[in-house]
Amino acid sequence: MKKTLVRWWLFTVITLCGVWPLWSAGIFTDIYLADVTNISFVIYGVFLVSVVLTGVAAYRISLGGEDRRFTTRTNKYIDICWFLAETMMALGLVGTVAGMIYLFGQIFVEIDPSNPEDLKEALSHMATGLSTAMYTTICGMVGALAAKVQLMNLEFGQEK
Template identity: 35%
Template sequence: MSKAFLLWWIQVVTVSFAAILIFTYGWFEKLYDADQTKISFIIIVIFIGTSISTGFLSFKSSVEYNKLSNYIWFASETMVTLGLIGTVAGFLLMLSSAFDNLDVSNVENVQKVISNMALGMSTALCTTLAGLVGSVLTKIQMVILENNSNYE
């Protein structure tokens, strides 16, 4: 086994442990409720796929898999892009219906508007966070791979 594969495995175990803790504390459910677009879960699926691909590359350590590494770098940038798309979608959700039927003299109406705005903002922030974290973790895996193998 190569050093790159062992370092990849350490990161996978660490991320898996963090995912178990996140699941235990119910944060996945909160993320599901907060993200109306569900883009965060698309980002998580892309991250899992790129992690598996990076592990494959770390195990094989061969030049013939250079094309796959380009796709992994592209997927890393795609996670950030999807996070930003979710941010824009969240802001659109927040602002699209916020002021349509606003009656400031009706307290219940104002509370409903603020609730809708908070839901849009949570979508924006959750997708941004998921995109950035997924991208950074993928980039760490790829830098470790490229610096610790005969891959180049």
């Protein structure tokens, strides 16, 4: 039972070891500048809440309480975390749609093909919309995957 908490800690440290090089390389700044919806940062917040709740649930599982109220509350934490994992995926898809809407919004109405400055502006607008779509998708998918790995640890810990 105590292995659940240790595995949670291991997964959390591995996640931090993966985030640190991205932070050092300025990837989060690039995402902040490119994502016009800022949905990526909402996904980060949901992920942090998920990590904390899975930690609480892992701690409760490692205590090994057999009381019905104790296990019911632990299961509620786990259910909330599964919901948060699905929320990250859904937010990633919402960001994809929002980025595509931004990409195709007013772009074709305002273009004068004979003016090179209009074409440059249109391409810049399209790149911003596409990067918003891609960044929110990858943030949602990676966040949901990492949260589900943590949740599978909890599920295995409860079985033992």
